[in-house]
Amino acid sequence: MKNISIIDVAKQAGVSVTTVSRIINNVDYPVAAKTREKVLKVIDELQYTPNKAAQGLKKKFSDIIGLIVRDISDSYFGEMANGVTNRASELGYLSFVCNTGRNPEDELRYHEHLWQHRVKGIILAGGGLDQVDYKKKLENQLLRHEKYGLKIVSLAPQGIEIPYVMINDFDAGKKVTDYLIQRGHKKIAFMGGPSKVFTSIERLKGFKAAIDAAGIEYNKNYITSSDFSQKGGYEAFSSLISKVSDLTAICCANDNIAIGAMSAIREHGLSIPKDISIISIGDIKEARYTTPPLTTLTIPHYEMGQMAVDVITQWKEKVEITLNTSIFERSSVRVLDN
The missing domain is CATH 1.10.260.40 (lambda repressor-like DNA-binding domains)
Known part of the structure; x- marks a missing residue:
């Protein structure tokens, strides 16, 4: 031929x-x-x-692993990238880190570039978008990769069937909300990430499940969204506090949102945790240096990156691995007197 x-x-x-x-x-x-x-x-x-x-791609791949991340400047993804690059190097592989800047079109283009370079596998860091066109294109990429033996692993929900190494984001949202409820909080807000990103969608679902199980009435005024950044958290809190004034606690979809919100809380003359308690998800390195130090759900970012490389280089079957998480208690949540 x-x-x-x-x-x-x-x-x-x-x-x-x-x-x-x-x-x-x-x-x-x-x-x-x-x-x-x-x-x-x-x-x-x-x-x-x-x-x-x-x-030829059916039979031969280069010793390259591609990592597609949404924002390499974010410590959340930076730790994953460290896990990927270090583990790949240990095993004799070269790794490419492709930063999309949270642009879905750039992400899909990186799939093409990595495919053309005959990489051994692709790791996706960051949740996919709940958009029909995006999901269809990603699914087509996945089908082509699998057809020719190029392995792909996701570190976050994508909204399609895909091999993964990740946490249960629904459980994460529920766990941090339960933590507040167990400490007497009922007026709890949720500050999520982008409304179309599956990571944020699942964490919000977990929040709703926790307050429903506790018999707390759902109030849409207590829900706000932003991007997954400190600026987003800062602006989201300012919007939130203009609508509700009786909050005692906030669940944040990630640490960056929480850090931005903490700054806005102080600017509004409120104290953490005396006036408002705050908890989040991620445990990025900056979380321990906030004022006060941030209580957050620990995600094993580095280990996820390492394990994804192992899946690509050493596992033959499709893999679905859900890693455990735990809450790291610091000083941003107080127990309410009942």
């Missing part, structure tokens, strides 16, 4: 070789969406990849 060339792709798609090249290399040049879709379909049908036919 002859090797498939870029000329074959162009001929079957009915476009120029230049157009195919622009699409393959993601050149900053306008190409009609229908044309791009048609060319990518032909590329898949012909099993074409630059410099190497896809038939």
